[in-house]
Amino acid sequence: MMMKTLFLGLSIMLALTACGADEPRTLTVMTHDSFAVSEEVVAAFEAEHNAQVQFLKVGDAGAATNRAVLAAGNPLADVFYGVDNTFLSRALEGEIFEAYESPLLAVIPDAFELDAAHRALPVDYGDVCLNYDKAYFEDKGLTPPKDLDDLLAPDYAGLLAVENPATSSPGLAFLLTTIGRYGETGYLDYWQGLVDNDVLVVNDWETAYYEVFSRWGGDRPIIVSYGSSPPVEMIFAEEPMEAPPTAAVVSDGSCFRQIEFVGILAGTEQRKLAEAWVDFMLSPTFQEDMPLQMFVFPVNPEAKLQAEFVDYLAVPDETAFVSPAAIAEKREEWIQAWTEVVLR
């Protein structure tokens, strides 16, 4: 009897300390350096789950993916957000994720779900498209390009600048656009045409956008940027504008869709909390916060877009597609072939 009471008391005490522990659990989310989120959105999650979210930013998307692969099985975080479809195979082959079939996947269109095993769950997308400087074309009385094919016309000679696929993520996306569009047999011919039409190659988006683009004082009115760039130009204008100063070319097969994924890192000790965070990222609260923070767009159709994007975001109906597996397998080969044709 005595023993039993003692045991009962002990169990109650243990249960009390376990349940009543007000100490919030810490969830560590590893991500890339462009990650941004509103304070109140994170606060909402923390309050609901009595948790504290700690973010670890470990370089750009490529560096972060490498980091996760090198630590596979012994992760330094619970969740990794930010691997995109160009790095997805690297992450999956590295076996960094535990599968988790979130109930929210039910509402997300199948086109975004590139991993059938649900190790990597889609969170957002952004399209890499040609952008042009509207004022330049108005001044010259020239029709802006409507499609990739237009860029081969003599009228557009010396107007285009692109990023190097070996060093830049939009640069790689644009190379993949041409591969998706013209196929493995045709894309090099297309690039040869661009070279003949005096395409300029720079190494990074920042140089393309702020040094080379005629919108910003350069001399090239067409560059490779994001579909979101024109509305973002408006949001970050010095003085309110009536319409964006630039526009994106979104004809069928002219853009490449970058999809970013989240996954639970294999070996986490916070599986339940990690699941809750993944669900949270797919829920409208987080999804509606992303466009203004990271200029990427919700995969959850229930999330509403802000007015700035509803009015001025051009979304392509059909984007060029190359599978993550093909990207992983042939990335080096394609970049080398591209380098031979374009830079040598």
Place this chain on the structure above:
Amino acid sequence: MSRRTRVLIWVLPLSFLAAFYIYPLASILGLSFGRGEGGLLAPISKVLGDAGLRGVLWFTFWQALLSTLLTLALGLPGAWLLARFEFRGKALLRALSGIPFVLPTLVVAAAFTALLGPRGWVNLGLMQALGLETAPIQFVHTLWAILVAHVFYNTTIVLRMVGDFWARLDARTEQAACTLGASAWQSFRRVTLPLLMPAIAAAALLVFIFDFTSFGVILVLGGPRFATLEVEIYTQTIGLFNLPTAAALALLQLASTLGLTLVYTRLARRISRPLTLQNAGRGARRLTSRRARWAAGAFLAGLALFFVLPLGGLAARSVSRLDAERRQRGSVETGLTLDYYRALGENERRDIFFAPPGQAIATSLGYAGATVGLALLIGLPAAWALAKREQDFLTRALDPILMLPLGTSAVTLGLGFLVALDHPPLDLRASPVLVPLAHTLVALPFVVRSLTPALRSIRPRLREAAAMLGATPRQVLRHVDAPLVGRAALVAATFAFTISLGEFGATALIARPEYPTIPLMIYRLIGQPGALNYGQALALSTILMGVTAVGMLAIERLRFAEVGEF
């Protein structure tokens, strides 16, 4: 000095390097080679057998050599004028030349493009004056852009290291040579130059290694047709995830640095000799002849303009309405604005990682202060041991190792930090200590190289004399070594300070996202479209320039207040 003391001196620098350099580097290299087939040798022979990669190695080498020679060509006359002559604005010029050191490459590239780009001021001016249709000067994406940017970044190394040493050479030796009938050139060639060689060699080595491992300049100003080993390591690591190849390239880079440093250390021991250093400024005089004054003035003005034009242009753009630059139709006003500075303090999007500029400045200065302290704490004993005449095997072996962190691929080492320092015994992930530790690693070679020539130059007799007169070793240190080294220590502190303020690569991987440094915030802003983002990046860059200049001038003041006279 007993063997035990000697070993003791090495304990601190060695354990620092072992924990924060050798351990992370070995971890990542081991991991990388482990991922490939054929272990260590296969990737290395693959790299050496690849004609393209051999080309990269060759280019890396000769562009660094050319950059170093050009930097010396501009820096040495500048160092001479700073050392030997009195003129107004000396401290300002020294501070000015150090500012580029902290600026992100993207910002420096923007500054040069605004000057020399196809639509830059120079080209537009020439087009207007000569009635040309196209820009006459091709600068961006040429070899010249790489060379000019390297000179822009690194001239300060020569000005500081050589200039400071020169200022303390006794001018009377030259004067004596002249009295004995030597021409000015002969006295320079036969007397001054040999005495100066240790400092020149040290500065040249640092400049060369900096250029040899150049990354941002090559990527942004050189463009896609140029690649150094570091660029190749980056594409192999991030783009292609070819870790064995990347590791082989990193080893190649390391071996090159090591080889060069070995040559240097042999040379340095041969060329350095004890001499009587004097208080700086005693040898400085005014230029008397009109022609000399004119020539020196023109050179200094040119040197100042080389720094002022790009930096000033940058600051000017941070207060100009950017949209106005392209004559956009509509309601946009033209002229000056402080909007970008104001916007820095606002967090309209309520971003969780937002940091007001005051906090970013405080964070950057905090890291910089910690780096200065750590780098001196570790660098002083190391330099002191290196400067000893009677060198044992340990010292000789360790000398080049101190230099290696600078020649190590930042991409590789950054990954190494993440891989090695996230589990016991050294679990430092997301610890604020990690940032100054990484910065100290980069600063250490500068600290050691700034201190060693000064320490070596102390006549042993001076110490012996002090000891003979009854001074304890501690007193010798305090009253003989410290005053003589104080100045060099301040040069070292300046380097550590600027290196920390400007560091980006490692900081991006290991800093706490809630506490970004100024360079991290600049990169973040410049990575987004829109006038406000770009304008804020320019505004923050201008603030960074200001913080650096004020910091360096403050260190300069310290120099005169505390260790100026002895």
